[in-house]
Amino acid sequence: MMSASRKAPVHAVIGAGYGDEGKGVATDVLAARYGSDAVVVRANSGAQAGHTVTTPDGRRHVFHHVGSGSFAGAATYLGRRFVSNPMLLGRELRDLALKDVRPCIHADARGLATSPYDMMLNQFAETDRAGGRHGSCGIGFGETIERNLVPGFAFDLDGLRDPEALRTRLDRIRRLWVPERAARLGVALDEERLRLVASDEILERYVADAQDFLASVDLVEGAAALPDVPLIFENAQGLLLDQDRGAFPFVTRSNTGLRNVVETMREIGAARLDAVYATRAYVTRHGAGPLAWELRGQPWPGIVDRTNVPNPWQGTIRYGLLDLGVLADAIRADLGDADGVVVEPRLAVGCLDQIEGAARWVDDGEERTGSAESLLAACSRRTGFQDLQVSRGPDRTSTSETAFAV
Incomplete structure (x- = not known):
């Protein structure tokens, strides 16, 4: 176990799939606990990330450089492993200013x-x-x-x-x-x-x-400049796109789980981490590459996704059923990278409000159907996580905590 010199809590939001798992909402939920006292740390990926946050008063933004805790008042820190794009940041800042958000941004000069x-x-x-x-x-x-x-x-x-x-x-x-x-x-x-x-x-x-x-x-000259305040690592993409664990060449050039988080925690002297692994109630994927249990279209016809619109590079977003075995295995493998950090993992399941009729998922290689609560219970059983964060709407007010006996 690492020795700790920092006292403030440290959180991480990690996508457990191929991206688009609700990391923006999960980050906003955490940032709302602390307001302007928190710093959101971008520790991987770059401006290709797109994390959507909708506020309770209806403001909406897709975050690329800036941390998804900005509506709640959190500052942003672009870490050493984050790739900045000077051609794109200005556009995002102008868009945020129109929504009355002017974020405080620091960046590791080595990025x-x-x-x-x-x-x-x-x-x-x-x-x-x-x-x-x-x-x-x-x-x-x-x-x-x-x-x-x-x-x-x-x-x-x-x-x-x-x-x-x-x-x-x-x-x-x-x-x-x-x-x-x-x-x-x-x-x-x-x-x-x-x-x-x-x-x-x-x-x-x-x-x-x-x-x-x-x-x-x-x-700034390294992460040691971060103050001893609540930190929220907001990872991008998902575990199934990790450059070392995904299906090459259909991966991102990044470590999408704990590795970069742990690297930064060592640099700042933090030893304990609350890790939120995020997934939708179904699976999505952009662009080419394998997608098990892929569907011909949306799992439920009423799904409206304003963020993931068709584009000339990745085409139309793809949908599949959530395979709980794949989910649990990906999280288990990532937890193996804790490397001396004490990690308290939990699962965030979003988009439950989009389920029409019965939920559908895969467990032990077979398609299952049942209520949303049955899906959540199955997620808890397969991951071994008793505490789940569930989201039934687009903003933080639709998110709640629930617990299952494991």
Whole structure:
């Protein structure tokens, strides 16, 4: 067990599926306990995340960079393993300002920054894959990580501070890295694509976006700068997309469970964690890749999802039945990464209000039907978690706690 120097509680919200499990709502519920005393920590993924929060007064936002506790007043910390996108943060902040939210954002200066060339390479490659797409959303997250493995082309958030040095690094990336990486990916750089890569306007726009990013975000030297206040790690994607445990190549370039959380906890001297594993009452998946017990459409016809609309990169969201064996195995494997941290796990089950008639799920390889309460009892039995957080609506007022005998 790790020795602890911090006293304030530490929570984590972790998706137990392929993403879209209700992590935004679960984070908002926790943040509402503490208000402006809390900090939401983004410890993995990047701006491709989309966590939806609806407030009791009807305001709604899909969070990308900013933590989903912002409506409740929590600050945001972008951790070392979070990949920032200076081209996209400004748009999110303007949208939040219209909803009377002006978040306080800090970021680890060691965190990586996506360049326009990472996005281009990502989109070129995914376009050329045609029917063999990997399910990428075109934001350049994985390409950012790949580029930063090569020192001559790498830069972190600290590298945004000097505009002239950044301009020189970007020019080197577009001249040398893009053709080299495109060749490895088998991407054809036709005249139109080469014009985009060579555009000085795009380069200069990025330099300006980087300075706007720095004006909105306070860079700090590591997680040790985090105050001893309640922390809420808001993970992105889900355990079944983890780069080390998912079905390659249909994974994210990230560890989606405890690993990055534990790494940060070691850095700040925290030893105990309340971990909320989130799932819907059914399963969804974006883009290509395996999906067991996949359905031809929505499990219930009345489901309305304003966030996951069809898009040119990942197409239409897919649906499947919740397999409790897969759920329990994924959580059990993730808990093996606790590495000295004392973890108190529980399960959050959302979208129960969307069930029409009987609930449907899979247990021991067979489809089951029953009431929503029967589904919750089965979830408790298979995971071994007595305490469940259940959500029957879009906002925190529809969330409650329930317990089952295990």
